Amino acid sequence: MALLCLKKTKAGTCQPWLGLKLKACLLLATSLVLCTGQLKAQEIKAFKIGERLPETFWQQEHSILKNGKTTTSNFKQLKGKPFLLDFWATWCSACLKGFPKMQDLQNRYSKNLNILMVNTYEKDTLPVLEQFYQKQQQAIKSFSLSLVASDAALKNMFAVKSIPHYIWVGADGRIKAITDAEAVTELQVKRFIAGLSLNLKLKER
Amino acid sequence: MANMQFNYFGKMPIVLTCALFVLGLLFTAQTSAQTKFSIKGRVTDLDGKRITVSIRSSAGMAVPDADGAFEIKLLKLSDTIWFSAVGYQRIYRLVKNENELLNVKMTEAIKELNEVVVETGYQTAKPNEINGTVAVIDEKMLNERSGTNILDRLIGQSSGLLLNVGKSNGNPQNTTNLSVRGLGTINGPLDPLIVLDGFIYEGNIANINPNDIENVSILKDAAAASIWGARAGNGVIVLTSKKGKLNQPLQLSVNVNYVWQELPNIGLLNQMDNNDYINVERQLFDEGYFNNIITQTPYAALTPVVELLSALKNGQINQATADRQLGLLAQGNTRQSYLDHFYTNALTQQYSMNVRGGGAKNSYLFSAAYDRAKDETYGMNNKVNFHFANDFKLIRNLELSTNIYYTNAVNKSGRPAYNTQTVGNRYPAYLNFADPSGLARSYRSAYTDTVAKGKFLDWKYYPTEEYKHSYSKTQNQEFFANVGLKYQLMEGLNLQLSYQYQKQDLNTDNVSDEESYAARNLVNTYSQYNTSTGVVKYIVPRGGIMKQNFQTVSSQTARAQFNFNKLIGVHSVNAILGAEQRGADTRASAFSRYGYVADPLNYGLVDVLNSYPQYLTGNFGELGGDGALSSTRYRFVSFYSNLAYTYKGRYILSASVRRDGSNIFGANTNDKWKPLWSAGLGWKIADEPFYDIPWLPVLRLSVNYGQSGNVDMSRTALPVVSYATQAVTQLPFTRIRTINNPDLRWEQLSQVNVKLDFELATQRLNGSFAYYIKHGTDLYGNAPFDYTKWGSRSELVVNVADMKGRGFDLDLHSRNLSGKNWSWNTDLYVSYNLSKTQKYYNITGAGLYGLISGGDMISPVEGWPLYAIAAYKWGGLDANGNPQGYLNGELSTNYNAMAAEAATTGANLQYMGNASPLYFGSFINTVKWKNLSLSINVNYKLGYQVRKPAISYDQLINYGVGHIDFANRWQKAGDELKTNIPSFSYPNIANRDAFFYNAAINTMSGSHLRLDYIKLSYGLSTAQWKFPFRELTLFTAVQNAGILWRSNPYGYDPDYARVIPPTRQFTFGLRASF
Incomplete structure (x- = not known):
């Protein structure tokens, strides 16, 4: 639920x-x-830092909004590059506050980093999100983040209990960190891209 | 079911949460009719600024206004109010009174975890981002053992680090007895290099307050240590002190502990039975052993038994009196007398506190410590430490850091320790120190009582009085400071300039006052008695003796270093480049005063030039000037660089170079400078996309090679001469002590290291395994020298020797079990090391013979371990109780011929084994239940041989030192079947004794398990405690708790077989922070 x-x-x-x-x-x-x-x-078995994501993660199909287009795809294309999963919802102001920062990071590190804004809130339906996307394009200059509309399966897989919630996945498909928004700093993102260890406080729920 | 979150309950168990709610609801039902209470207050952050906080009570929630003021309703009193805010720690407050104004300050939550960092002294790195092998001991591990010396606290908390108990070495530069990964030298200094806050520490390690230290990094392999260059061959121990942090609220920490030690167990030394002892003295007397002493030096002291026997022989007493007196003596017990009069329970008190914190622009730390220790013989050690550390952000891009340490330690000697009280150079087993007639230490009382018609000073020695009048006092004052400037030149590049200065003053006073035996003895020795006038003339003025030594050690280092640190996409580069100049000076002086009186402070003058007759012996002696002056000066210059490049976090390439120059080496240009380098490669295998072993999520391989040096600071390429004044002619002269040695250079140590880091089953079991090979070349060793050219010695110490060592270190950390309330963790450290001599020149011949007296000292023999024991093959006792060995393969008692064979072919010798543990380490288990924590450390040392204490008839006859084995000696035909202890015979046959002492039966396996400590602690934190403590930990521990298992059947503690083993220590203490 x-x-x-x-x-x-x-x-x-x-x-x-x-x-x-x-x-x-x-x-x-x-x-x-x-x-x-x-x-x-x-209680869902939560992932530990260092664990590899299961096959189901890569195979599950999601609707992805990017550049005004909605496509259906899975996450297989993410393999081989580090990426950040940002769990959010339209009603969560703290999440929305983080959008410009995430856009900025995506712009600067597009070559080595993927950022996915994951929304699993059931009332944020695809039309709601499409409308939201248009609004963001007006609010944020050259808004190009990928919005992922997904079901609760993804949320449950990572045992997300409160948002915003960030999952840092390395190029090797292993979870490198699970954090809140404050830990998403430029220095940590750079370390993340360089493949160096992140020693960030675990956000447990 | 709704997907709910219980945010404000933190990690409270769900059952408890639900139960609380049930209780809460019941309570609500009962009290709903009552009027609600309401409480006011203010909530802010630590600086008093408003933050967004949610406040909850059992009756509801509230939000503070713009000033942080709030009002919240309560259902009852007392009640708990919760405060929570994003990014801040939750606070629980119990409210009892409605009028109470709650003032709550929220503390920021920790964002980054405290993580292990490696401090190399030149840079700080994360352990998995370097290729070198470094053991890090954090503050928690340092607190496991208590002790006033930081090095004591490292024992057992790392692999590869060994405290070499019972090993002795003539080199005065060895003070710690610690070794990192075995040996890297033969005759050079053995101590690891000690670094404090980035600079070599030349002071006394005991000066450092262990509570000041936050991190100890032990640089084990050459890749890690080579940045320290020519002095890093024995490994480097980098101590890093605590500091304040920016934007950290003021924090006060207090640490108090007491360590109480059991009385030493002198009984374990297995002494001879008193009756046996007296019988031996009687036998020696009857055989005429003491005749020479009695007739030729009639004043020389005799043991009480010999005095009696002599009196009986001279008819001064009758047989009955003699027997009665001997019977009384047999009841005496020297060991008990030591315990009764000289030993006590050692007690150490340690108090320390520190205050730290920081604002936006600066951080500070101030710490103070006071240690007060009474050792087991009443010696007092008092130490005061201060430490100030301040860091400032001066302007944008410019940071200043300062660090000042001050230590004042005063040590005063106590009472005599075991084996110091002698009678005529013998160690009788039946003495009573409280005997009011005193002890005939050097002279017979029959003689001293009548000398000069009693006009001399009392010439008796009173053991229980002497320590009151004779003591030594050492005052050690040290100042250590460093200052650093760091300027950010551009992003990722900064320049760091630092300077360190240290000065240590060591003053030692050896005082023997007027009543001391030492002073009375000296005055009497040179007193002249005029038999006709009856006047005593004093050559040494009456009064005490004071000898003073002054030593000043100062050192300074200046360093300039560029730090480059950059992340560019998947590449990361970390580099340093620097230059450093270092100097160390030691100055010392000493002088003596005679006729010293403390009050009124005064002393007398003596003639130190002329010789005077000594009253008893008639020999001439001079008091001599002892005002030796010395000054040594070392200068070092170094250039260094270190580079690490990481690609995708998976591949690490590292390299370092360093070039050291010094004033003590290389008259020949080639040897003046020592270039050293290292290189390494690291590969995080588990991060590869193709890697797929789910149960082994971390796997990292690193391979490196590096070179470091070792330097014996007492050697130099130039000739060493000493200047003096000839006593008779009064003319100055010089004597060449060490001839010039222009080729002398640094010792070199290279090391290959292969390391595997792993983690099994995510965060359950992790560890590392490292295998290494050490190769020491250019080591100092003797070489034949053509003395016809120059000098008068046939040997010279030059860089000719080689050694090779190999071993492994295994660290395992396991989280065996962890539940909500409890956990069980295990740490296991396993080390293996074997170091062998590869090339060495022995003038006395090589082979096992060189190891025959080995064990305690390094005995370099090509092909054998540096610490090793060889022994004579044992052939049992013959029908007459003589020990038998082998000569030409046949049983023999021809001890001279056997010794000759041993020295030539060595065929009658047997290699017993390595004398330093092959395997050693520790096994630490920690069980936590709620706030209680219990940790148990078992240390082990395996696979080595030690010498077993044995009876030496030479020692027994000449020094009166016995051993319990005497009782089991061969006494009659047939005993050879039951015992291995040879018969006692006088006169002693020295070679027979030496053969037995060095025979295979007198070595034993040293393997053992030791319970190093058991520690129980109870910790409370703010959330559970309404006292102002942030944290409060109470702890108690037993240290040195005993041996759990030993492989020798004799009951010896193999590390302390021939000395008094250390006893149990009980620690009680608390740590609190506010």
Whole structure:
């Protein structure tokens, strides 16, 4: 299911809304055993730094918006170059704040780096995204980031719980870092491209 | 189910979270009727600026206004309020009182992980971005062992690093007894080079406060060490101190600990039984051993037993008295007397604190430490350390860093240590130091009591009084400072200018006051008694003796270095280029004062030129001037460069060059400079696209070769002469001590290193395996010298010897188990090293004979390990209790002929083994449960031989040193079937004794496992603790906890078989930060 209980707060990131949470927990409270059992069953095995992405990652088809065109494709073409997966949603202001920075990085390091803006929010349908893309083209000069419209499978694969969320994948197909937006700095991106180790704090959820 | 997030609970277990909610809801139900409380406060960042924070309580949430002020409702008191903000650490606050005004300051969350960095002294690098092999010991590992010396804390925390226990070396430049990857020299200095904050540290290592050090990098292979050039042959230990960080809030850390040590176990020295001991003295007396002493030097001291026997013989006492007195003596116990009067529980107290922090433009650290130690013989060591470090961003592109250390250490000697109290140069086993009549140390009391009709000073020695009147006190003051300027020339390129200055003053006072035996003895020795007038004339004025030594060591280094660091797409380049000049000066002086009185401070004058008769012996002696002055000066110039190029992070190519010049070498131009280089290649195999071994996600290979040098600072190419004044003629003269040696150059050590880094099953098990071959060439060694040309020696030390060593280091780190509340980690270090002599000239002949007394010292014999033991083949005892060896392959007791055979063919000798551990390392297990952490370190040393303590009849007869084996000696026919201890006979046959002492049965395997420490600590952090601590850790440890297993069947601690083994130390301490 989608990020149901996420709502924008003043802090800028997407935090849970307390009321909903309490209500949900009332449900949980009815049976502690059930509660733990359920959550455990739901826990998705998160990737560790250094793990290689599974074959399903490369094969899954997604709609990709780039330069005003929408194509359907998988991620196989990304192999051999480092890339950044940026999980976002249209309602997430902190995510949108990061767009110019990502565009700038993409412009400067286009030769050695791919950046994919991944949206898995179910209400951000393809028409919504296409409209969003046009808006971005007006807002950001020569906007050319690839927007990936995907389903929850991709989000679940990386156990994304809050956004923005960045997955750094090396040229060898291994996860080099999982971070928040602050860790995406020019120095780290340069190190990432040069294949050097990133020792960034793991964003766990 | 909704996909939920429990953000503000952090890592709390889900069950607990849910349980809390249940409780919370129950509570809500009960209290919903009650009025809500409300609390006010202000929340900001550390600088008082407003940040976006979400604030929550059980009743809801709140958002602070523009000034950071907030108000939040509560359902009950007391309650917890949570503060969370992106990029900041979460804070929990317990509120008990509604009127309380909450003032909360949020601390920034750590963005980058604290990661291991390698400090080479010239640059900082990440371990996987260099090709050299470097062991990094971080602060946490340094805290595992307690001790006031930083080097003690390195033991067992790395592979390849060995503390060579029990090895002795005549070279005064060896002070640490540490070796990195075995040996690289034969006669040169053995200590690794010690570097502090990027500069060679020439001071006393004990001066460094271990709590000041954040990172210790041990540069093990030549590729890593060669940047240190001509002095890096023994490896380099780089110490890097703590610093403040920019934009870091003020942080105060405190460390307090106490180390209490058990009494030494002198009983382990396996001494002889008292009755046996007295019987030996009686036998020696009866056989006339003491006759010469008694008749020729009637004043010379005799042991109490011999005094009694002598008195009995002279009819001064009767048999019954003698027997009674001897019976009393047999009850004495020298060892117990040492323990009762001279030994105590050593206690070390360490206090240290540091304050650090930083703003936008500067960072600072101030630390202070006070160590107070009472050693096992009441010796006092007090040390005060200060450290100031300040870094400034002066203007854009320009940074200034400063570092100042100050140390003041005062050591005062305590009471006499074991084996210092003698009677007439013998070590009786039955002494009682508290005996009010004193001890006849050098002279018989019968003689000293009556000498000069009693007009001389009391000439007796009182062991329990002497240490009160005679002591030595050393004061060591050190100042070490460095300053650096770093200017950013362009992106990726900066120029660094740095300068270091160090000065260490060492003052030693050896004071023996008027009442001390040392002073009384000297005064009496030269006193002249006029038998007719009864007047005593003092040549040495009455009073004490004070001898003072002053030594000043100063060093300075100036360095200019370009640092280039650039990432260009998939390429990264990291290079340095620099030049350095270094000087070190030592000046020393000494003098003595006689007739010294402390209060009123005064001293007397003595005639140091003329000779005077010594009262007892009649010999003439002079007091002599001891005001020796010395001054040494070393100058070094170096040029160096280091380059690392990485492609796609997968391939690393590295190279370094360095050229060293010095004033002590090379009168011949070719030998003046030493060029050294290294090169390496690294390959991250697992990063290749084709690589697909899922269970081995990290695999990295590096191969390198490098050269480094070693330098014996006491050698020089020029002749060494000493100037003096001839006593009789009073004319100055010079004497050439070492003839000129124009070809003398640096020793060279080359090393090949192949290393594999790996990680198994993502983050579960990682480690590295490195194999190396060391080759020392141009080593100092003796060579025959044609003395008809010049000089008068037939041998000269030149660069002729070679050695070869090989070995491996294996490091394994495993996370065996990890759960929510607990974890179990294991660290295993395995090292193997074997160093052999390849080329050496021995004037006395080569072969196993050269290793016969080996073990403790390097004995260079071509083809054999540098530390090795050979022994006579053992043929058991014959029917008369004589030890048998082999001569021409037959059993023999012809000791002279056997010694001759051993020295020539060596056929009757047997190689026993390496005398330094072939395998060594440590095995550390750490179990954590919630806040508790338990770590256990087991050290091991395997595959080596040590000499077993054995009875030496020569020692027993001439020095009165016995051994428990005496009781098991051959005494009657048939005993040869039961024992290997030869019969006791007088007079002693020296070669028989030497044969037995050096026979194969008197060596044993040294292999053992030792429980190095068990440490238990309990840590609390802010989140759980409402005290102002950021962190609080309480710990207790047992260090040196004992031997778990030893392969020798005799119960000896193989590292300390012939000395008092160190006892258990118990540590209690706390570390806190605010």
